[in-house]
Amino acid sequence: MLAPLTALNVAATAPLRLDRVELRLLRLPLVAPFETSFGSVDSRLIFLVRIEAEGVSGWGEVVAMEAPLFSYETAATARHVIRDFFAPALLADPLSGLDELAARLGVFRGHPMARAGLEQAFVDLVARLQERSLSEVLGGSRDSVAVGVSLGIAARREALLEQVERHLALGYQRIKLKIKPGWDVDVVEAVRRRHPGTLLSVDANGAYRLADAEHLARLDAFDLLMLEQPLQHDDLLDHATLQKSIATSICLDESLTGLRQTEQALELESCRIVNMKVGRVGGYSQALPIHALCRERGVPLWCGGMLESGVGRAHNLALASLEGFVLPGDISASSRYFERDLIVPEVKVGADGTVAVPRGPGLGFDIDHDYVRARTEVVERFDRPGA
Ligand code: OSB
Ligand code: MG
Numbered sequence: 001m002l003a004p005l006t007a008l009n010v011a012a013t014a015p016l017r018l019d020r021v022e023l024r025l026l027r028l029p030l031v032a033p034f035e036t037s038f039g040s041v042d043s044r045l046i047f048l049v050r051i052e053a054e055g056v057s058g059w060g061e062v063v064a065m066e067a068p069l070f071s072y073e074t075a076a077t078a079r080h081v082i083r084d085f086f087a088p089a090l091l092a093d094p095l096s097g098l099d100e101l102a103a104r105l106g107v108f109r110g111h112p113m114a115r116a117g118l119e120q121a122f123v124d125l126v127a128r129l130q131e132r133s134l135s136e137v138l139g140g141s142r143d144s145v146a147v148g149v150s151l152g153i154a155a156r157r158e159a160l161l162e163q164v165e166r167h168l169a170l171g172y173q174r175i176k177l178k179i180k181p182g183w184d185v186d187v188v189e190a191v192r193r194r195h196p197g198t199l200l201s202v203d204a205n206g207a208y209r210l211a212d213a214e215h216l217a218r219l220d221a222f223d224l225l226m227l228e229q230p231l232q233h234d235d236l237l238d239h240a241t242l243q244k245s246i247a248t249s250i251c252l253d254e255s256l257t258g259l260r261q262t263e264q265a266l267e268l269e270s271c272r273i274v275n276m277k278v279g280r281v282g283g284y285s286q287a288l289p290i291h292a293l294c295r296e297r298g299v300p301l302w303c304g305g306m307l308e309s310g311v312g313r314a315h316n317l318a319l320a321s322l323e324g325f326v327l328p329g330d331i332s333a334s335s336r337y338f339e340r341d342l343i344v345p346e347v348k349v350g351a352d353g354t355v356a357v358p359r360g361p362g363l364g365f366d367i368d369h370d371y372v373r374a375r376t377e378v379v380e381r382f383d384r385p386g387a
Helices: 075-092 098-105 112-129 134-138 157-169 185-194 210-222 237-245 259-268 284-297 310-320 369-375
Strands: 011-016 020-036 039-053 056-062 095-097 144-146 149-151 174-178 199-203 226-228 250-252 273-276 301-303 354-356 376-383
Touching: 011 112, 020 075, 020 369, 039 075, 039 112, 056 075, 056 112, 056 310, 075 098, 075 112, 075 376, 095 098, 098 112, 098 284, 112 134, 112 284, 112 310, 134 310, 149 157, 157 174, 157 185, 174 185, 185 199, 185 210, 210 237, 237 250, 237 259, 259 273, 259 284, 273 284, 284 301, 284 310, 301 310, 369 376
Parallel strands: 149 174, 174 199, 199 226, 226 250, 250 273, 273 301
Antiparallel strands: 011 095, 020 039, 020 376, 039 056, 144 354
């Protein structure tokens, strides 16, 4: 049986009256463009959420992109649903904990990334009020988390090989290559030939169809840890069919939009490995039961990434400190993404390919308020009625 949310240890001490929800949009340039099967980006529009209560602030990040490419959500749709529906619902009455917050938002459909940003800010706030670390509040047990790096589609194969080399030298424990038709088998073969012992995986972001099954089976020759999201973003059945015809383990990302979809994917054997993204699944109220489900079933789980700023990355780090996260996460160093991050200290990857889990209250990192302010393009505040 799955633990009820109330047993997940993120209840507020007493019903918490939220005073304010604040949204903040800011753009951070990426140190290098990041290309996937759905396009290339050279900057990240960061969407921060701050929730204030009892004079304390909790921080979260809405990981939606600017365009509806990874999922249907965008920064603009998230802003709209938070402004018009989610924030008013949360500010209306005090909240006893995360389960009540999730229930309050549960009357609305969809928009998991918008919900997750609010859940993150709330859980950080509760942790800070209790003077406990986010990892502790979530039930984490690890002091450090094993990490890998996700490398985008490159202009030339030599450039990718050089990046693989560089990131292995930095200590990363696993290399993930983005693939698409025309940038797959040959590239993977070249990387595998140079690095026979490296943990290697590939991520197609939905670029193939079931008709490509024979082509994808050619990847079986390279001893890949997994093939992430080969088929369409909303598919479970074709993935189950594909999994029967290839040896490489399928890992689902886009298709797992919540607990129910994850249960059904495991039931259908659409995947053997689960990528957790707290934004994609709709927050901790889904992420924690998905973690419990994977542990119960012995399904390997790992923490994905969405090119988050340090705020979202700190949440990922705390979540990945839970016991069920058994494979290296896409939780790379701040410097892999940005010249300067929004948190202090920045996230560093040790030579052993791990990141230390902070033990300070809440996120365990300080927000770099000066830099956040300097970069902010939009701020929107919602106050509790009568506050
Ligand atoms: O599919 O895992 C993905 C980045 C943005 C959107 C989707 C994905 C990714 C990554 C990079 O692979 C993960 C990271 O390092 O943050
Ligand atoms: Mg992915």
